[in-house]
Amino acid sequence: MELTSNLTLELSDQPFLLEKRIELLKAIKNYGSISKAAKAVPMSYKAAWDAVDTMNNLSHTPIVSRETGGKGGGGTTLTEYGENLLRTYTVLKEEQKRFLERLKLVTDVDKGTLKTIGRLSMQISARNQLSGRIEKIVKGKVNSQLFLQLKSGNTLISVITNDAVETLGLKEGDDVTAIFKSTSVLLGTGEMLISAENRFEGIVETVREGTVNAEVVIKIGELDRIVAVLTKDSVEQLGIESGCKVFTLIKSADIMIGK
Template identity: 65%
Template sequence: MEISSSLTLELLNQPFLLEKRIDLLFAIKKCGSISQAAKEVPMSYKKAWEAVNTMNNLSSNPVVHTETGGKGGGGTNLTKYGENLLKTYLVLKEEHKKFLDNLKNMADIDTGTLKNIGRLAMQISARNQISGVVEYINEGRVNAEVYIRLKSGYTLVSTITKGAVTNLGLHVGDEATAIFKSSTVLLTTDFTLNISARNKFQGTIESIHEGEVNTEVIITIGGSDKIASVITSSSVKALGLEEGTKVSAVIKASDIIIGK
C-alpha cells in the first residue's frame, strides 16, 4: 500500500499554489499564451484566467504578466517573481516526496504498525548544524571523506563510514547538514598554527556567553554560517577573547556527522 498526498501552498487562508496551477504556470512559461497553456494542462480558458487572477490577487507581487495588442500581438509570461515561485515549489515538492517516502518506510499500513515514527520529529542536542552542498565524496575501503560546500564559501570535511554514505543515499550535488557538538570546536587566535584537524574556519566572535566554568562563544564565518564553541572560561581569558575578536574554529573531520 502506498502513501500519497498533494502539495498545496496557501496565502491568507486560501489555496494559492496547487499542483494544477503549477502545471498551468509551467505551460504559460512554455507557450507564452494562456489559451495555449489551458489546452496543454488541460483546463478551460475561463478556469485558466480565473486561476491566474486568483494567484495575482492573493500574491504581494504579480505571478503572471499579460500584454495585449502591440506589434507582436501581445502575450502572457511569468514575472521574475513567478519564475522564483516555480523554483521554490519544485524544491518543496522534492522535500515533500522525501517526507512521504520516509513515512512509508516507517509505517506498515496493512498491520497498522508504526516503526520509529518519532524520528520524523526528532531534534538533536548538537549545537552546530550547518547546511551546504556535497561537492566531493572520497571513498576508501571502510570510511569516506565527504566534502560539503558551505554558504560561507568554506568547504567542510567529514569522515563517516561508507555504509553511512550508502544509507543516506549521499551523492555529489545533494544538500546535506553537518552536525557537531560545540564542545568539539577548538579556538585559536594563531592563524599560522599548523594542526592535523581537517577543518579550520576563520571568523569573528559575534557573542560570548560566560559561565562560571565554561563559556559559549559564537563565531560568524560568513554567509550566515555561525559556529558555536564551548571552552573553559579560563581559556577565554587566556586567549583574550571578546566580541569582534578574529579567531579560527578548528574541528576534526571525525567529530562531524552528516544528516540529509
C-alpha cells in the same frame, strides 16, 4: 505501499497554487494561448480563466498577462512574477518529494509502525549546525569523506559511513547541514601542528562564563560561527577574550550530516 501528497500554497487563507493550476501555468507558458493550455491540462476554457482570475486576484502582482489584438491576434503569457512562481514551486515540489522519500525509509506503513516519524522533526541539541554544499565525496571501504563548502567559503570535512551516504542519498552539489557538539571543538591561540582535518582561524565574538565552564562564540569568515565550550580555567590560561584571534579544531569523525 507508496507515500504521495499534493502540494498546495495558500495566500490570504485561500488556496493559491494548486498542482492543477501549476499545470495550467506551464501550459500557458508553452502554448501562449489560454484555449490551447486548457485543452492540454485538460480543463474547460471557462475553468481555465476562472483559475487565472483567482490567482491574479489573490496575488499582489499579476501572474498571467492577456494581450489582445495586434498582428498575431494577441495571446496569453506569464509575467516575470509568474515565471518566478513556477520555478519556486518546482523547488518546493522537489523538497516535498525528498521528504516523502525519507519518510518512507523510516516508516513501515504496512505494519503500522509510525512512531519513527518523530525522528524527522526532532530538535537537535548540538549548538553547531552549519549549512554547506557538498563539493566532493571520497569513498573508502567503510567510510566516506565529505568536503563541504560553508557559507564563509571555508571547507569542512566530515567522515561518515558509506551506509549513511547511501541512506541520505548524498551526492556532490547537495545542500546539507554539518552538526557537531560545542564540546567537540578545541581552541588554540597559537600556531600548532595537529592531525585534525578541520582547523579554522577566527575571532572571538563573545565569552559567556558559567560556574565551571565558559561558552565561546568564534566568527570564522563573515557568515559562519562556531561555538565551543571549555572550562573557565582553560579560558584564563589561553587568555581568550572578545576580539582575540583563536584557532578552532574539530575532528572530522565528530561531524554529523543532516539533509
